[in-house]
Amino acid sequence: MADMILFLGGTRSGKSTRAEAEALKAEGAVVYVATAKAGPDDSSLKERIRRHQVRRPEHWHTLECPRGLAAGLETLLAKLPDDGHPVTILIDCVTMWMANILFSLPDPEDLVALETAARQEVEELLALMERTSCRWILVSGETGLGGIQASARGRYFCDCLGMVNQLLAANAREAWLCVAGKKILLQD
Numbered sequence: 001m002a003d004m005i006l007f008l009g010g011t012r013s014g015k016s017t018r019a020e021a022e023a024l025k026a027e028g029a030v031v032y033v034a035t036a037k038a039g040p041d042d043s044s045l046k047e048r049i050r051r052h053q054v055r056r057p058e059h060w061h062t063l064e065c066p067r068g069l070a071a072g073l074e075t076l077l078a079k080l081p082d083d084g085h086p087v088t089i090l091i092d093c094v095t096m097w098m099a100n101i102l103f104s105l106p107d108p109e110d111l112v113a114l115e116t117a118a119r120q121e122v123e124e125l126l127a128l129m130e131r132t133s134c135r136w137i138l139v140s141g142e143t144g145l146g147g148i149q150a151s152a153r154g155r156y157f158c159d160c161l162g163m164v165n166q167l168l169a170a171n172a173r174e175a176w177l178c179v180a181g182k183k184i185l186l187q188d
Contacts, residue, residue, distance in 0.1 A: 004135075004168070005173060005174045007022075007137070008140050008176065009178030010142055010145060010179075011141070014178045014181035014182070015141075019090055019138075020056075022090075029060075030059075031063055031089045033063045036048070036066075036093070063076050069091065069121065070125045071124070086135050087132075087135070088137065089134050090139075091139065094139065095141035095161060098157070099157070102153075102160070105117065143157070144158060
């Protein structure tokens with residue numbers, strides 16, 4: 001099992017802040033993997049990204065990687081000097097990563113293609129986790145608590161993210177649900 005902590009929660013639940021606080025405990029290098037990518041007309045997401053950037057310590061390494069996280073991380077990890085401590089990798093967030101996969105598909109309403117692409121990228125990341133001695137902290141949205149989505153695309157996305165969250169939680173040392181800034185340990 002990888003040394004992974006998974007923080008789940010709804011929008012503005014405090015999951016990113018909790019994950020960042022956990023990463024601040026690291027003795028070695030910290031890599032912050034930013035998966036969000038704002039379009040030119042998306043000022044709201046641009047502001048969220050800016051707020052996340054401001055909170056990050058300057059000595060953290062940032063990898064902006066909307067897709068192909070395993071390959072991007074493997075390249076970056078090969079360049080980091082070994083200081084004798086495990087590298088801590090904070091991925092924020094899985095939800096945006098999955099949205100990037102969804103909107104890269106020729107048909108975003110093809111659930112089979114979405115789940116296949118998502119599973120492939122997650123399995124590549126899990127394989128990287130097994131090959132490294134890094135400490136992993138992942139942030140993901142818990143969209144399943146919000147009810148059934150009205151659109152087919154929304155339902156497909158929630159189903160896919162639920163599958164991904166289950167894959168990650170099955171491989172995590174700890175999984176936390178964040179609600180109103182508090183964290184609750186999830187146990188099997």
